[in-house]
Amino acid sequence: DSPVKSGEEDEDTLFSHRAKLFRYEMKSKEWKERGVGDMKVLRHTATGKVRLLMRRDQVLKICCNHHVNNELKLTPMAGPASSKSWTWYTSCDFADGVPKPENLAIRFKYPETAQEFKSILDKCIEETHIPEHSPAASPSTDSTSTAVPDAGSLATKFAPPPGGWICKICCIQNNASVLICAACYNPKPGQVTPPSQS
Numbered sequence: 001d002s003p004v005k006s007g008e009e010d011e012d013t014l015f016s017h018r019a020k021l022f023r024y025e026m027k028s029k030e031w032k033e034r035g036v037g038d039m040k041v042l043r044h045t046a047t048g049k050v051r052l053l054m055r056r057d058q059v060l061k062i063c064c065n066h067h068v069n070n071e072l073k074l075t076p077m078a079g080p081a082s083s084k085s086w087t088w089y090t091s092c093d094f095a096d097g098v099p100k101p102e103n104l105a106i107r108f109k110y111p112e113t114a115q116e117f118k119s120i121l122d123k124c125i126e127e128t129h130i131p132e133h134s135p136a137a138s139p140s141t142d143s144t145s146t147a148v149p150d151a152g153s154l155a156t157k158f159a160p161p162p163g164g165w166i167c168k169i170c171c172i173q174n175n176a177s178v179l180i181c182a183a184c185y186n187p188k189p190g191q192v193t194p195p196s197q198s
Contacts, residue, residue, distance in 0.1 A: 008042060008053070015041035015120045017113050021054055021063050024103035031105055034095075035063035039106060041120050050124040064104060066093040068124050083111040086118060165189060 019039045022031040035056035043050045054064035077085035087105040095102075108114040163176030167186050174181055179188050 008040075010046060011042040011044050011051075013040055014043055014050070014124070015039070015117060017108060017117070019054070019109075019113075020107045022105040022107070024105070034104075035061070037063070039064070039117070041068070041117070041124065043124070050128070062095050064093065065095045066090045066102075068121060068128070070125050070128050072121065072125060074118050074121060077105050077107070081107055084108050084114045086114060 016038050018037065020036050021034045021039070023034045024030075025032045035054065037055050037057045039052065039054045041050060042053055050068040052064055052066055052068060053062070055061060056063050072088055072090065074086040074088050076082045077087045079085070085105060085107040087103065089101070089103050091101045092099040093102040093104070106114075106117070108117065165174050165176070165188055166172070167174060167181040172181055174188070180186070181188075
């Protein structure tokens, strides 16, 4: 018998603690429990991409699975457990097998664990984002400079091609000439889609 693969074999665990996950239900306008289990922050050893992964206890069904990027912003959850809880929005959670936007919240047992989770995520987010005004993001105006942008940085590796764009629905990179996302058929931001002819 060959061992069952978890899909985490090529990833390093940066964080793993037991927590309760919630998702915001738009119809009922309330938070619904999604599962209890170990929330993990995983970094792929080859690509450097970071993702959040959580499986429900015992059944091991995935209840959270999405990449960490610079759009992810943790905010304290309102209420008495605010020191132990965070909320965030993701445009591409794959927990149900298909990408979909979700408002998620997580509650840990201790405030210290919640703070550690935020610190690790903040560091990962910072590593994926180069501000526009930083030297690595813009060419140097100093003619004597021979510095070359760090080709090994995460921002360089995963930046869209010049003029390219990243789909807000499925997070796929598209070339500048592509007006509709190849994966989900979402139009390019700012692109007016012509009315369908019938």
